[in-house]
Amino acid sequence: MREAPRESDVYKKKGNTPDESGFMASLFSGALVLTDLDDFISPSQACIKPVEAIKPPVFSASSSHQVAKIEIRVDDSGDYYEINSDTGSSSKLENATITLNDCLACAGCITSAETVLITQQSQADLYAILDRNKAHAGTSPSYKTIVISLSPQSRASFASKYNTSPTDTHAKLAWFFQKYLGVQYLFDTSFARHFALWESAREFVTRYRHSSSTSNARGSDAMMPMLASACPGWICYAEKTHSYILPYISTTKSPQQIMGSLVKDWLASHIEQEPSSIYHVSIMPCYDKKLEASRPDFYNDLYSTRDIDCVLTTGEVEKMFSNHGLTFESLETMPIEPSWTKSSVNPLGIPVLLGCEGTSSGGYLSYIFRYAARELFGVSLTPQDVEAGNASAGVVVKQGRNNDFWEVCLVQPQDANGRPLLKFAAAYGFRNIQNLVRKIKPSTCCSSGSTLPPARGRRSTRQTAESDHHFVEVMACPSGCINGGGQLKPDLDVLNSNLASGAGKEWVMRAESIYRSINDGVQLPEANQEVQRLYREWLGGDDTEKAWNMLHTHYHAIEKFEVNALAVKW
Structure with a gap:
């Protein structure tokens, strides 16, 4: 087997330090980049977040203490020093620091977090852990068990670009992570998605029944x-700009964060290690996932560790x-992990990867629609019914004004008001998200306490959203x-110029097709025996307190603060 060189040396030699990476704000989702354009500042400009300064105690004139005269000086290197004029002593002042958590809690720009984000979560961080492991060889508390969680979207992107199957990819x-670099585990986040789908579907049925109840005691x-909760770009946008919409968002964690709970709680106890002794890396299709992993909600105060490091x-x-010095084609292969990755072995003895129905965005619309139809109305549907429509089964699919918006309705039998029993939608991209939040937004004049009648065209106060959808992915x-x-882009020398023009429709459709090619491994979460076993042994059941803590989360409205424009360095 080829010997891997020292990781940090490889990283430095190639010049891929965070400051040299040249990542631009366009790598983030449109919802983040377009949030609060009036507050936008690029990573090269100063952050507008105010820094808390610790003021020294002030003594009155009658006090027995004398007030020292303090001066601030700057040396040739640009460092700041506090000088006591009476004693001549000096002390170097610490630089104010802005962390990724500060950026998440700030109602200003989001893209200025980029350099902090890339510095804190990059290959350099992983290489440092690998070097430390080689130095201590499992004999020190500094040694970490490294776990990789691979998203199926990333796997499909590799398979699409290099023309391989998802299984070979x-x-x-x-092989690269476990045999070449020395990582202990590599899992598939599709396993965690089964938990996310199951929890989301059960949450939806509960909401639907409560919303249909005649009781006045109806809460969040x-x-x-x-609204689906798996996209961190959408969540961050909602928290920063549309706090009124937060109660509508599902509390179920994303597959990435559920995998974080699995690794840092279940796996840690299973291998008899503390969560802090595990270093958990996830491989994801977008940079917004770095923001999600850095949320304080996913930090364990007891063990001082994050669910995703x-x-x-x-x-x-x-x-x-x-x-x-490797290429994807030159990578060798190794057997796939028997659990948390594959669902079964086919008759030929070939391992079958886990798959999920629906689109590459997780299949939430498809699974929740079918689950709700069965649980609420006794209607059994297939994934094909939801995707293509089936008039005999009462399923109608309507394409919207663009390819990133469509609706799926259960229209037979209809309720007493003549409306569909279920009306679901998928809304992708910032344009469709804007249309969605406008339909849910409460009346401006009434919510502010105004007694004036609504202006022409303005919605009146309502207890429910204007949107007549029941669920939106x-x-x-x-x-x-x-x-x-964060997905792979086609090389410029690709023969098909249509594919090489950027991440065009053909390129995306190709990756989508490969993602969906895992047909044999598609399972319902309730039929996945490993998932159901963990519900019993790990969580103690479906509706326990631990199940909620491990599989659900909270959202936080972020209030804006006033910034003196004259104090901002541009």
């Missing part, structure tokens, strides 16, 4: 439509190959997760 990536668990995009992983990126900003 997974086996190559497993009755807010409709329920580092997020690498598909493109960042590809750069790692060249850093080591929301994704910030056009075409969904398969077209995330």
Whole structure:
């Protein structure tokens, strides 16, 4: 087997330090980049977040203490020093720092977090852990068990670009990380998605029943439509600009963060290690996932560790190959992990990867629609019914004004008001998200306490949203997760110029097709025996407190603060 060189040396030699990476704000989803354009500042400009300064105690004139005279001086290197004029002593002042958590809690721009984000979550961070492991060889508390969680969208992107099957792609990536770099585990986040789909579907049915109840005591668990929660770009946008919409968003964690719970809680106890001794890396199709992993909600105060320690995009992983003088084609293969990755072995003895119905954005619309039709109305549907429509089954699919918006309705039998029993939609991209939030937005004049009548065309106060949808699968990126900003782009020397013109429709459709090619491994979450076993052994059941803590989360409205424009350095 080829020997891997020292990781940090490889990283430095190739010049891929965070400051030299040249990532631009366009790598983030449109919802983040376009948030609050009036507050936008690029990474090269100063952050507008005010920094809390610790003021020294002030003594009155009658105090027995004398007030020292303090001066601030700057030396030739640009460092700041506090000088005591009486004693001549000096002390160097610390630089104010802005962390990624600060950026998440700030109602200003989001793209200025980019340099902090790339610095904190990059190949360099992973290489540092690998070097430390080689130095200590499992004999020190500094040694970390490294776990990689691979998203199926990233796997499909590799398979599409290099014309391989998803199974071969997974086996190559497993060899690179486990055999070449020395990582202990590589799992598939499709396994965690089964938890996300199951929880989301059960949450939807609960909301639907509560919203249909005649009781006046209806809380946030009755807010409709329920909005998907798997896209961190969409969540960050909602928290920063449309806090009124937060009660509508599903509380179910994304597959990435559920995998974080699985690794840092279940796996840690299973291998008899503390969560802080595990270094968990996820490979994702977009940079927004780095923001999600850095949320304080996913930090364990007891063990001082995050559920996801580092997020690498598909493109960042590809750069790692060249850093080591490798190509994707030159990677060897190894057997796929028996659990948390494959669903079964086919009659030929070939492992079958886990798959999910629906689109590459997770299949939330398809699975929740079928689950709700069965649980609420006793109607059994197939994934094909939801995707293409089936008049005999009462399923109607309507394409919207663009390819990133469509509706699926259950119209037979109809309720007493003549409306569809279920009306679901998929809304991808910032344009469709804007249309969605406008339909849910409450009346401006009434919510502000005004007694004036609504202006012409303005909606009146209502207890429910104007949108007549029951569920919306929301994704910030056009075409969904398969077209995330961190996905692979075609080489310029690709023969088909249509594909080489950028991440065009043909390129995205190709990756989408490969993603959906995993047909044999598609399972219902309730039929996945490993998932159901973990519900019993790990969570203690479906509706336990631990199940909620491990599989659900909270959202936080971020209030704007006033910034003195004269104090901002441009």
